[in-house]
Amino acid sequence: MSTEPLLHVEDLTVQLTVEGRKRPVLREVMLKVSAGEAVGLVGESGSGKSMTARAIDRLLPRGAEVSGQIRFAGQDVRTLEGAGLRAYRNKVAMIFQDPRAHVNPVRRIGDFMTEALRTNLGVQAAEASKRAVAMLDQVGIADGERRLRQYPHELSGGMLQRVMIAAALLTEPQLLLADEPTTALDVTTQAEVMAILDDLRREFGLAVLFITHDLDLAAAICDRTAVMYAGQIVEIRESALMHSDPLHPYSAVLAAARPDIDSTAHRLAAIGGRPLSAFEAPDAECAFAPRCQHAIEICRAGLPELVELDQGLSRCVRAAELRGRLATALTEGGQTGE
Amino acid sequence: MSDHILETSVLEVGGLRKEFGELVAVDDVNFAVPQAGSLAIVGESGSGKTTIARMIVGLERPTKGRIEACGQDRSTPARSSGERRRRGREVQIVFQDPYTSLDPRQTAQATIDEVLRLHHGWPADQRRERITELTGLVGLDERQARALPRALSGGQRQRVAIARALAAEPRVLILDESVAALDVSIQAQVLNLLADIRDSTGVSYVLISHDLAVVRQLTNDVIVLHRGVVVERGTTASVLDDPQHPYTKRLRASVPRPGWKPRRGTLLATGEES
Numbered sequence: 001m002s003t004e005p006l007l008h009v010e011d012l013t014v015q016l017t018v019e020g021r022k023r024p025v026l027r028e029v030m031l032k033v034s035a036g037e038a039v040g041l042v043g044e045s046g047s048g049k050s051m052t053a054r055a056i057d058r059l060l061p062r063g064a065e066v067s068g069q070i071r072f073a074g075q076d077v078r079t080l081e082g083a084g085l086r087a088y089r090n091k092v093a094m095i096f097q098d099p100r101a102h103v104n105p106v107r108r109i110g111d112f113m114t115e116a117l118r119t120n121l122g123v124q125a126a127e128a129s130k131r132a133v134a135m136l137d138q139v140g141i142a143d144g145e146r147r148l149r150q151y152p153h154e155l156s157g158g159m160l161q162r163v164m165i166a167a168a169l170l171t172e173p174q175l176l177l178a179d180e181p182t183t184a185l186d187v188t189t190q191a192e193v194m195a196i197l198d199d200l201r202r203e204f205g206l207a208v209l210f211i212t213h214d215l216d217l218a219a220a221i222c223d224r225t226a227v228m229y230a231g232q233i234v235e236i237r238e239s240a241l242m243h244s245d246p247l248h249p250y251s252a253v254l255a256a257a258r259p260d261i262d263s264t265a266h267r268l269a270a271i272g273g274r275p276l277s278a279f280e281a282p283d284a285e286c287a288f289a290p291r292c293q294h295a296i297e298i299c300r301a302g303l304p305e306l307v308e309l310d311q312g313l314s315r316c317v318r319a320a321e322l323r324g325r326l327a328t329a330l331t332e333g334g335q336t337g338e
Numbered sequence: 339m340s341d342h343i344l345e346t347s348v349l350e351v352g353g354l355r356k357e358f359g360e361l362v363a364v365d366d367v368n369f370a371v372p373q374a375g376s377l378a379i380v381g382e383s384g385s386g387k388t389t390i391a392r393m394i395v396g397l398e399r400p401t402k403g404r405i406e407a408c409g410q411d412r413s414t415p416a417r418s419s420g421e422r423r424r425r426g427r428e429v430q431i432v433f434q435d436p437y438t439s440l441d442p443r444q445t446a447q448a449t450i451d452e453v454l455r456l457h458h459g460w461p462a463d464q465r466r467e468r469i470t471e472l473t474g475l476v477g478l479d480e481r482q483a484r485a486l487p488r489a490l491s492g493g494q495r496q497r498v499a500i501a502r503a504l505a506a507e508p509r510v511l512i513l514d515e516s517v518a519a520l521d522v523s524i525q526a527q528v529l530n531l532l533a534d535i536r537d538s539t540g541v542s543y544v545l546i547s548h549d550l551a552v553v554r555q556l557t558n559d560v561i562v563l564h565r566g567v568v569v570e571r572g573t574t575a576s577v578l579d580d581p582q583h584p585y586t587k588r589l590r591a592s593v594p595r596p597g598w599k600p601r602r603g604t605l606l607a608t609g610e611e612s
Contacts, residue, residue: 196602219597221600270523
């Protein structure tokens with residue numbers, strides 16, 4: 001990875017003003033996504049995973065204070081305006097958890113799907129519709145012409161999310177930001193939508209930033225997974241190794257806390273406390289330390305840096321020392337309670 | 339799973355049916371839950387699982403069929419407040435959303451106290467003692483017990499909802515997707531808590547869930563619902579390890595787990611989604 005990645009986020013810090021007080025929501029987020037690569041962004045509520053995607057897509061609330069860098073194909077994203085920003089959004093598409101909240105209920109599917117093509121790229125209406133029908137076919141919706149005439153309420157949640165994916169891909173983006181796109185769907189529908197996303201990203205050479213709370217779901221389509229806690233990236237690792245060889249105690253906890261469909265545990269490996277939001281996190285010590293069974297004095301002595309380890313990154317000062325023990329320590333240990 | 343456990347079952351449902359106009363939401367559903375047992379009702383949206391829960395607690399009236407808790411029929415509305423209270427001591431429910439299921443103006447203590455007064459009519463000091471026991475049982479500290487819901491996290495609110503349900507000392511607790519909205523690390527805490535409570539109180543669980551991993555962790559028996567009909571039943575371990583019905587197989591194959599790869603075409607092949 002010596003060449004510039006497609007998306008390069010560096011030291012991204014975002015503060016929002018809530019009730020007259022400035023509160024950090026992201027703290028020095030680092031992230032690289034190469035062309036055609038799928039990266040998972042995993043965390044619990046308040047970790048900052050959705051806010052990261054919003055910052056990348058320039059969808060932060062008005063008044064947000066941003067520092068650090070976001071570069072897309074070498075271009076500074078933070079200074080884009082007007083036509084430049086519209087062109088950027090054609091290359092970086094976004095899909096959301098609740099498709100119904102992001103589509104105009106009184107407009108037909110066809111109008112919604114072809115809008116960007118017609119207004120931003122100057123494609124004729126008939127041609128735009130033709131492309132929309134072809135793309136609907138790609139996401140497994142065969143009778144596209146009929147669907148274009150329908151309204152959002154006539155489609156099921158899974159069908160509408162597939163329409164959103166098709167619409168997002170119509171402008172031939174290079175990067176797809178997918179913010180929990182399957183969380184509101186039934187399990188079987190989720191499996192179908194995930195398979196479609198995986199197929200299409202390979203076919204179109206599309207890079208994906210896949211945001212979810214589910215490590216296994218991210219691993220299903222992502223080459224690498226980044227784990228967030230309290231507004232920071234705490235680990236970036238090859239997805240397949242997240243379970244067997246995590247580099248940060250929190251990732252190990254996330255993997256072990258989920259019940260296993262193949263066996264019943266006597267007790268789940270639960271840790272105490274609750275996930276912190278970025279604004280609650282201490283400035284000068286490890287944010288996870290109060291819940292970490294491996295925390296010692298040094299963890300509270302300063303804010304840990306992201307350090308490289310086995311081609312991954314970990315924000316744990318003890319990462320090298322604890323390597324190989326994190327996954328087993330939890331499944332054997334009897335940590336419980338709050 | 340019917341005849342041989344009839345005598346010890348605390349909840350029994352027979353020939354249960356619910357129609358909404360033309361739609362048959364629940365069709366001839368039968369099950370029994372033994373004392374200290376745990377049954378999962380598994381299904382996706384539109385399967386009828388929540389409608390069953392609502393009929394058991396009296397929020398919907400069955401079109402047909404029988405619901406008995408502790409040997410008492412409850413398929414028709416309660417005719418007196420006394421009977422309604424008795425039913426409350428038989429079955430309680432914990433809903434999915436901890437953010438909307440509590441009164442925003444009531445502290446955890448007051449929430450529990452109200453149930454204790456209503457169901458047991460104890461004097462104040464006995465109620466206070468029981469409140470301390472219950473909040474301790476669900477792992478709320480002193481400060482949290484005195485806090486309003488808005489000062490509590492989702493996991494803490496769900497603990498309050500569980501404590502409130504337990505305050506009535508029910509024989510059966512219906513958990514309607516009660517851990518589905520919780521963060522992974524909090525969900526693990528609450529699942530462990532629910533296992534502890536069953537061990538210490540002998541309460542029976544009916545878990546309404548779409549999450550097969552949670553079902554495996556918390557229940558002994560399972561019924562799988564598809565469009566209102568029970569398509570498979572058995573012990574949770576046998577149904578999940580060796581599913582027989584095509585729908586159960588598909589559900590099982592759709593669960594993300596380490597090494598899982600999603601495959602296309604399952605929905606289209608079975609004509610789901612229109």
